[in-house]
Amino acid sequence: ADLRIGLQEDPDVLDPDQSRTFVGRIVYASLCDKLVDITPGLEIIPQLATGWSWSEDGKTLTMQLREGVTFHDGTPFDAEAVKANIDRSQNLPESRRKSEVKSITGVEVTGPHEVQFSLADPDATLLAQFADRAGMMVSPTAAAAAGADFGLNPVCSGPFKFVERIQQDRIVLEKFADYWNADAISFDRVVFLPIPDTTVRLANLRAGDLDMLERLAATDVASAKGDASLQVEEAVSLGYQGITVNVANGERANNPLGQDARVRQALSLAIDRNVINQVVFEGAFAPGNQPFPPTSPWYDTRFPVPERDVEKAKALLKEAGFDRLEIEVQVANNPVQMQLMQVVQAMAAEAGFDIKLTAKEFATLLKDQTAGDYQASQVGWSGRVDPDGNIHQFQTCNGGINDSKYCDPEVDRLLNAARVSNDTAERKASYDAARAILAEAMPIIYLYHQTWIWALSDKLDGFVPYPDGMIRLEGVSFK
Amino acid sequence: MTGAVLETRGLEKRFVTHRPLFGTPTEVHAVNGVDLAIHEGETFAIVGESGCGKSTLARMLIGLIRPSAGQVLYQGREMSGLPQKQMRALRRDLQFIFQDPFSSLNPRMTIGRLVEEPMRAHGIGTPGERRERVGRLLARVGLRPEHADRYPHEFSGGQRQRIGIARALASGPKVLIGDEPVSALDVSIQAQVVNMLEDLKEEFGLTLVVIAHDLAVIRHMSDRVAVMYLGEVVETGPVDAVFDAPAHPYTRALMGAIPVPAPGARDSVAAILEGDVPNPTAPPPGCRFHTRCPFAVARCTRERPALADMGGGRRAACHLRDELPAFDTRAPEPGRTPGAARRFELWRTARSAGQDDRHRKTTQAEETQP
Amino acid sequence: MHAEHPRLLSVDGLSVRFRHHPANIVDDVSFTIGAGETLCIVGESGCGKSLTALALMGLLPKPAAQVAAGRAVFEGEDLVALDESRMSDIRGNRMAMIFQEPMTSLNPAFTVGDQIAEAVRRHRGVDRAAARGRAREMLEQARIPAAEKRLDEYPHQLSGGMRQRAMIAMALANDPALLIADEPTTALDVTIQAQVLRLIRQLQAERGTGLLMITHDLGVVAETADRVAVMYAGRIVEEGPVAAIFDDPQHPYTIGLMGSVPSLGRRSGRLETIPGLVPTPEAMPRGCRFSTRCPFAAAVCAETPALTEIAPGHRVACARAPIELRVAEDAA
Amino acid sequence: MAAPDAVPGAARAPLPGPVDEPVPPRRGSRSWTKLRSNPVALLGAALVLFFVLVAALAPVLPVADPTATDWLAVRKAPSAAHWFGTDEIGRDVLARMIWGAQASLLAGVVSVGIAVAIGVPLGMMAGYWGGWTDAAISRVTEALLAVPFLILAIALAAFLGPSLTNAMIAIGLSAMPIFIRLARGQTLSVMTEDYVEGARAIGLGHGAIIGRYVLPNIFPPILVQATLTIATAIIAEASLSFLGLGQQPPAPSWGSMLNVAKNFLEQAPWMALWPGIAIFLVVLGFNLLGDGLRDALDPREL
């Protein structure tokens, strides 16, 4: 049987080492197996690696690999292949995975199906990286042959192999007969169809042209739930949406919002996150005030999602020396984001903020944001399994994506410490300590956490929602 | 008569009618080596068979189309070399009445605007003066001043032709070229227009070039005439001389074919020219008229006769011009039958008697206007 | 009326009126044409000759102009009342018209040959080649040189006279029973004019075609007409056999018209004219429409004069005809 | 050639003789009378006028604040409290329609005005002069056509900054080629007419020929296209405000209202309905007015 999945966007290049889009990862879930996987509860479980162990000092990771696995082109999967893959992630000039595997200093083949990673420092995030694109194993033969063009015809070891791709139209995969877990797979082909318009995507599902779709619009949930022929599945995502404030990124940081934390706090207080969730997302998402959703074990319960407090916001603003303050917020030109910001605008107005919204198409927005040509910017992050992925790059002084250029050595210290520890409690303590500072400084005003919503034909069975938003087809079948 | 106002030298015009993918294109030799000199203050008539190139010649005379070869000189200066601006200024002196009156009038302009246009173009008068002059011009061509607010499509064929005339006169030209200017007018209006042109000539030394088929009108109006056949001038000379003793066989054929406005005056159309009109894309060799000429001899099929001087200002292009039998001039019939003439005398007396009377009535009629 | 000509068309009380105009532009016009007969209409430019013809053809500029009254019986059918589809079967077939302005009357986008052949195909149902053949034949008869070649030329490539002949060829292509020719030879030189008139006459002789000819050329009238109708300001003011009109003009307008003809002889002073202007429809006098310009006008002229027969077949609409008598009376 | 006369026309032929009859005063424009007595045109004018009034009077009309949100009344169907319903964040749609009229009408009319004002002269010049002028203008037109609207819009947004004026410029620029082509094609066609030759024979300058002979005769299709482009322009304004060029939120415009409504076609159809109807009516109004104008300007039309 064929399974047709509607995607919100067209993925970019299909090379795990080069790709960068969220939807691309959805395709990989069927195409490329990773060393490890996660459970819906975010525990790390074996996939291509059957087991692993850390050395005492946390600087060596030994992995046992699954035997009898081959890539789609027949190349056997073994320790050499893993070594080649890590090498590719680190050294392919186009590789976007470099930072993710930076901590690995060497890979040693200790047996045909055993491999040992040596690290410069302990890296708590490594396994989580292996559960994502950095852990995806591509066929070394194919990769060597194709070089940077591997993405045109990707060869992995996942349950489905690549058949064809037409830009903006479809990606077709077909069942890989020699898949190690072939029994769990019940589709002959999977077709991914990018359909950007949410209404149309849903209509396609209803018309039977799709079997399932990802990212159902929150506003369509009610009607989809009301449709007997559809089922709806949800999982709160790992990511967040918020307003990044320019605090030290060039000239334009020189404004009350960028310079005075009280102003930012006032803005945050002026916003009713619950109402946003109700109005814009019909209650489907999760209000938030931290990089992790309140459901996450990493969430700092000392700082719950604040109630709206206009009086306090006004007071803070007054304290900072303003009755009314005009600020400019840039926002990506998509309807939902605009709607969100208009709600924020209306709310903030009551507390004394005159928000001027500037809609920009995403490339411009991104460029302005990195260049510091903005006061505040409404952006988000799709989220990573490990908490580090949601915070470190954004709020350390040299963080690669720290567009607000917030910099506090203490925060740096805490976040770095959280990285190198393998002890969850210790890490949590570091994060909480950092949170205490960040909640005050507030370079990013977190607003909410998206919920992944899938709509499926009721003929489908066995789908399990994951907080990473992926579609795992093991165990899924037509009734 | 002073020197030539308009002069042509070896004027030629070829039109491409068909351009095949390969090979030579088909050309119509519409005008072929025409030399003319038109003098100031005279009326020069061009007659000739339909399609012989009269309109094309006239268009070249005022520089509307460029000659394929040869020159047109206005007051001794070559026209094609003139810069835009001078050319425009020259157009004030040189006006044209189109053969097809309707298509040459902008359908979206009122008659008043159309007639006023040449004055506006040359910055003549104030709007008020122009308006008044328009009214006068319209009246002169037998239209009513009220017509100024109507559009071309609301007029009859003859009225449109008169609009064309009024328009050509508006800028006060020195040379007026009329391509069949009075063909669609009834005889009385035609007479009115012809009289007016003569008045203008007399008063302002207007030079007239008239193309016409009505030979009676031509004889009445013009001083000199040129007869064209298949793109060439075959005979020119003072009008009476040419009419009384046509030198070229084609001219003779023309004269013989004039219908007479008296029933039964010409029992049948005996004298009409026989034979097929030659194909202008492949004109016959030798004398172009030889295929239809009753007098043609062998020489005519080979040799092209030149336009040779015959004295008395006459020139003709015929090898046999001196050998032709004498032309039996028809007795110059009166323009009207005896019965009509008799009645007309009555009319004339009544008219001169009742001049004031008539005037009174007109104004009366005017007053009944709502 | 005329025993030698079986009646083909009889027009009775035809009036044409323009919307928003106070007076009929064509007013109460009646005449008949027999098979093989030629009726010439002459008259003041703008007096409604073309409109009369268009009214008969059902081609008045609608909705601006409308037939206000009257009948026009052609081969037993009233043209005024006929529906469009029947009319289109007659037009171009039994009854054809040559228009006054050949340039604008030809479609600039099609070759002359196409436009003639089309009329043939419409009514004769012949194939393309045959229709083209007929078109060529007609162009030749209309004395257009190199007819074969001209078939494929566009109207703008022809001279004025050639266009006019193309129109004539088009009208004659289906051997109509009645031909309406609106100044068919104005753009033709006299030799070709003579040939074309001969062609039409031939057709009349062979097929008994009736001809309604509108022309200003009194020479042509004299040579071709059986009868003549003189129009002034929308009305027929005089009608009669050609000889009678030329030699015994009764209506003052006819007299004035005849007097304006230039003579072919050496020039002798200014041409005679009819003074004054035609009144506008708004200012149209109530009675005789010529009265404002008529040197013989008298009080009776305030009444609309009826067209009365003063000699066999010769009718005139003038209260003061015969003039000599009236003038003498006045003098007395 | 003759030396220019000191007093133009004086030495020349002022026609002899007195005016036989008094020249009647110039009659009032017949086109205007025709337009005024054409019920269809009047209907069109009334529609346009209505919306213009609405746009102009928005500040004084007794309607709700178009930006006032009401979290408890999100996407509510039309009711007594909100005649046209409410939008995705609980604003009154009627108020937004009224306030949006101004931006939308401006976007529609001004941008078409720009396109016509630049495009038509260029097209006429190309058609009139032919040769190199034509080649140059035509090539530029082709270039304009080939540049994707999106690129043009983003570039303009970046360089000119966000404002409704700049949005109108962008729309005008992108609508221009069609007017250039249309004007050029029609001019080429009109140039073959004899009356243009007639105008040259009179000695009219190029400007006068273009203005008085060519323009009025190529006008009808331009008028049609202009009235049609108004609709496209109103809708296009929305996509520009989306790229940050036009009206910025929360200020309303019909186009952006439509754009947002797209995501709620099922849940809140009225959100698309009202702006849709308004655009339809405006466009209908302009088209009827255009038809009336066409008829009025065509002397053959009664």
Place this chain on the structure above:
Amino acid sequence: MLGFIGRRLIIAIPTIVLISIFVFALQKLLPGDPVLAMAGEERDPEVLEFLREKYRLNDPIPQQYLHWMGGVMQGDLGVSLRTRQPVLELIAEKLPVTIQLAVMAMTIALMIGIPAGILSAVHKGGWIDWLANLFALSGLSVPNFWLGIMLILLVSVKLGWLPASGYQPLATDPLRSIQTMLMPAFVLGTGLAATLMRHTRSAMLGVLRADFIRTARAKGLRERTVILKHALRNALVPIVTISALLFGELLAGAVLTEQIFTIPGFGKMIVDAVFNRDYAVVQGVVLCTAVAFIAMNLAADAAYRWLNPRMREQG
């Protein structure tokens, strides 16, 4: 005529070069950084720098252009930065789709627009005229997305007559291919039909008053022939102008409609490419659309000469 086309084809080449320079420059002026757009969420500076070097984004713009042009000369339009697919391949993939959609939409537009325009002109002021006009103007003011979604909801979801979206190449399954394209072509077509209808109406109204129409009637031609042959032919100049432009625009891609019916045509590709600053793709597509517009303009000019023989003399 052939000489005319030949001459025009020769000047087409510099035109295309000019357009490509223009678009190239314009793109480079756009805010936004292709590499940044490509970098994804992580934006590793090292990778960014490498990519800049690799795609010569650090070179001076003229040099970048020359490099690109050099490739074009050899038939290499570069590769998509986003997917690494050769641009030529991408175009080859989209072109048939776009052409099919454009042809179908134009056919529908012409089939509706011209007859409606003619009818409305012939029955000016009558109810047919009103009906046609109301239809046309609603066709114009109803946004394509609305009509598209409504059609999907009605025809696909409710009635299940046609597939909601997805494209099937014409070669593999012609019937289904046409089925899938039917709704989008209809949505596009009705919008264009409105424009065509209004132009046809206006042009026909003008021509119907001409004298030669009277001549055609005088020949006894059926009213249908008079209108469809004699009048229409002379009314076609503005219609041809507009049709050529509309068709050119269709060939440049119909973004919204393609998006709604998920048809992989130029429109979607160019939007994605612009948003991602995928320069090579934009250049490639613009090159194609430039050719399309030049061809359409040429076709229109050739058609003018056919429609109006007098224009042939203008050279």
